[in-house]
Amino acid sequence: MPRLEYGPAAAYSDASPWSLRETPMPLNRRQFLVTSAAALASATTLALPALADTDNPKPSPTGDPLAGLTVINALGGIGDPNFPDARPWTLTPRMLADARASGVTAVNCTLGYVAGPQDPFQKSVADIGRYDVMIRQHPGDLIKVLSVADIRRAQAERRIGLIYGFQNAAQMGDDASRVDIFANLGVRVIQLTYNVRNQLGDGSIVPEGRGLTPFGHEVVERLNTNRIMVDLSHSGRQICLDAARASTRPISINHTGCRALVDLPRNKTDEELRLVADKGGFIGIYFMPFLSPSGHATAADVVAHIEHALKVCGEDHVGIGTDGSITPIDDLQAYGAALAREHADRVAKGIAAPGERADTHPFVDDLRGPDQFRKLYRLLAARGHQPARIEKILGGNFVRYASDVWGA
Numbered sequence: 001m002p003r004l005e006y007g008p009a010a011a012y013s014d015a016s017p018w019s020l021r022e023t024p025m026p027l028n029r030r031q032f033l034v035t036s037a038a039a040l041a042s043a044t045t046l047a048l049p050a051l052a053d054t055d056n057p058k059p060s061p062t063g064d065p066l067a068g069l070t071v072i073n074a075l076g077g078i079g080d081p082n083f084p085d086a087r088p089w090t091l092t093p094r095m096l097a098d099a100r101a102s103g104v105t106a107v108n109c110t111l112g113y114v115a116g117p118q119d120p121f122q123k124s125v126a127d128i129g130r131y132d133v134m135i136r137q138h139p140g141d142l143i144k145v146l147s148v149a150d151i152r153r154a155q156a157e158r159r160i161g162l163i164y165g166f167q168n169a170a171q172m173g174d175d176a177s178r179v180d181i182f183a184n185l186g187v188r189v190i191q192l193t194y195n196v197r198n199q200l201g202d203g204s205i206v207p208e209g210r211g212l213t214p215f216g217h218e219v220v221e222r223l224n225t226n227r228i229m230v231d232l233s234h235s236g237r238q239i240c241l242d243a244a245r246a247s248t249r250p251i252s253i254n255h256t257g258c259r260a261l262v263d264l265p266r267n268k269t270d271e272e273l274r275l276v277a278d279k280g281g282f283i284g285i286y287f288m289p290f291l292s293p294s295g296h297a298t299a300a301d302v303v304a305h306i307e308h309a310l311k312v313c314g315e316d317h318v319g320i321g322t323d324g325s326i327t328p329i330d331d332l333q334a335y336g337a338a339l340a341r342e343h344a345d346r347v348a349k350g351i352a353a354p355g356e357r358a359d360t361h362p363f364v365d366d367l368r369g370p371d372q373f374r375k376l377y378r379l380l381a382a383r384g385h386q387p388a389r390i391e392k393i394l395g396g397n398f399v400r401y402a403s404d405v406w407g408a
Contacts, residue, residue: 256286
């Protein structure tokens with residue numbers, strides 16, 4: 001059985017501690033994982049506040065700004081990256097304490113096949129079973145999210161909702177009916193591609209940019225029938241546009257940035273963002289290095305990308321998908337060596353995306369730890385965003401989108 005790890009060495013893999021996933025690693029370290037412009041402007045552009053000093057936000061509201069809010073991380077995890085030998089389905093007291101302290105209600109955590117030599121179908125089914133066991137072992141702490149009712153139940157019972165999601169659809173093989181199997185096993189989000197090409201189309205780093213294949217159309221239709229979210233994170237531009245047009249239900253881009261601000265393939269163009277929103281979908285902004293040309297993204301960069309997405313998509317379609325954990329790495333200096341090794345392995349495997357470097361953290365340094373969502377709330381408030389809008393961004397918009405796809 002392959003060894004599974006999540007920890008500092010997992011940086012950038014999207015099979016990392018921050019989303020509880022797995023990718024293949026050499027040297028036996030771990031498995032690596034339209035309308036006119038004027039009409040659009042009048043329909044979706046928001047009047048946003050002028051720039052403010054986000055390093056010195058206005059005083060926070062009295063008490064906990066997250067009290068009573070539904071906070072959804074559309075792509076993330078509750079793992080502890082300080083323990084690289086721990087398995088993704090093993091919880092520690094710190095992980096649970098940090099998750100509870102963060103105020104998060106539910107998180108879309110990646111399981112199943114992402115990349116590597118494993119059989120994609122077998123790997124994915126096995127992971128679902130392991131996560132099911134973990135949840136059964138922690139009934140007072142965790143709940144498997146199958147519906148919006150489960151999200152509300154998680155909040156009411158002060159448990160953490162785990163939404164099962166895939167970051168690749170390669171596990172479908174050549175049989176779209178496998179979607180039915182995964183739906184019955186509780187998977188509620190399926191991303192069509194990772195960074196590279198699969199049988200559905202091209203990922204974000206494939207130069208050819210092939211769109212949705214005939215088989216991809218079959219899979220999207222099956223996802224719609226089973227009321228599973230169609231996620232276009234990591235996809236190429238054309239497959240994203242094709243899937244948004246083909247889907248009979250709203251789709252999502254659960255973790256991305258805005259290419260109009262930083263021209264990197266892991267970020268989405270305004271055309272993609274706008275079409276997804278126009279079709280009733282959801283866009284989650286990540287806490288990743290692709291938000292800054294330097295590769296060293298800050299909280300201010302996160303706010304800037306959220307605000308650009310608000311202008312393009314409107315305030316009912318934008319949220320967060322951090323692509324990160326809640327528990328932070330304790331020793332960033334020691335982490336540097338592991339990150340350099342991880343990056344070299346990703347380059348060798350051909351899955352590294354432009355904007356990744358050996359010195360760029362796969363998280364935002366000043367938006368880490370259990371207080372990350374509170375800090376984001378306060379930064380947005382300091383920029384003049386009203387509580388109702390911030391509540392939508394932190395979770396309300398995802399719940400609305402989930403209701404449209406999964407049903408109540």
